[in-house]
Amino acid sequence: VELFEACQQQSSDLTRRKFTYANQLFVSLSDARLYLTGSSMNGLGCRSSDADMCLVMSRNRRGDAIHILSTLQRLFRSLSYVDNPQLIRAKVPILRFREKGSDLEFDLNINNTVGIRNTFLLRSYAYADLRIRPIILVIKKWARHSQINDASKGTLSSYTLVLMVLHYLQTLNEPVLPSLQKDYPECFSPFMELDLVPEGSKHIPPYISRNQSSLGDLLLGFLKYYAIDFRWDSHVISVREARALPKNNSHLWRNKYICVEPFENNNVARAVHEKSKFETIKFQFAESYRKLEQKKDLDSILPVRTVINEESSRR
Structure with a gap:
């Protein structure tokens, strides 16, 4: 219990992940939605856990995930508050980057809606x-x-x-x-x-x-x-x-x-x-x-x- 209470993610950590600079990157995409997923949302994260995010594009904006993430990678390189954006070509491709000046790391995927559903199912079990x-x-x-x-x-x-x-x-x-x-x-x-x-x-x-x-x-x-x-x-x-x-x-x-x-x-x-x-x-x-x-x-x-x-x- 002592270990859990010391390491569990706090509400302030969750707020930081929800409203960090990364969220501002997609304000102009009125037909896209950004979801926080994984352990930061399902209640099973530590204070040091990375933040998983899913960008869900509308049907008329959907395209190849690698192409979209590559475009975002070029954008991220020009931003002063994002550090070291890397495109990882896994089965579910992700763009991995850090918030400059901190240890907070993000993994961003495109349209992996199964991950969103799994997040809230796991959250139900967690609580x-x-x-x-x-x-x-x-x-x-x-x-x-x-x-x-x-x-x-x-x-x-x-x-x-x-x-x-x-x-x-x-x-x-x-x-x-x-x-x-x-x-x-x-x-x-x-x-x-x-x-x-x-x-x-x-x-x-x-x-x-x-x-x-x-x-x-x-x-x-x-x-x-x-x-x-x-x-x-x-x-x-x-x-x-x-x-x-x-x-x-x-x-x-x-x-x-x-x-x-x-x-x-x-x-x-x-x-x-x-x-x-x-x-x-x-x-x-x-x-x-x-x-x-x-x-x-x-x-x-x-x-x-x-x-x-x-x-x-x-x-």
Whole structure:
């Protein structure tokens, strides 16, 4: 709890991300909308988290994302308050840049509306129970410290980690969470008008879980679940179904070691492809479970004071 309270994103941080100079860049685009997405909006961000943004263009302004981002990159280079704009040609291309004079980094994409829908679905899960946000933040810090939280190096993305935590909390004998997609499909319909997506979660009544486990017990159980109980060779993690699905012969999961079903079937499937990375991840889960089960002390797997100091120094 101390770690969460020190590292969680504050309302002032969110305001800064919403109203920073980047927002002013698009004032002239009256038929475009800029959305803050990712951990800065879904409630799972740290004070040092980067800001993800999606620029949604109207149909008559839509074009190739690379072309639009290249145009914006040239514009950004002329602005005194933007530093080092880089065009990253990923599956979802992004323009990455910094606010000059600060450590605040932005990732801007074009028309990735699935990311907007995922943001508000994750936000609904994050606030469904008071234990969700603290345990996810601590697990993300643990995974980063254990060097298994870097998708660019073949390990787990933060998005994948979050889905793994939610899935675990759904599959306990007394679940901490339900499947919100199954219980409230009308609030998370992929066909809902984009402007209405932020309102969808406001119509969900509070979820009251009969599970009263402490954060410590849930953290230990999370490590045990993926170190011992979960069958990586035959199951796919699914938050949508609130259970583990059988890994069939679908091309999506063939020759993949960690398989996590995304929120929407048309989204990119999350998986770990390299056996060596998979073994490293499994080892970290097993070793951290052994240490935490033995010592019952978070410092045995994560240097809490060091993490808090690092977070404070980056603000």
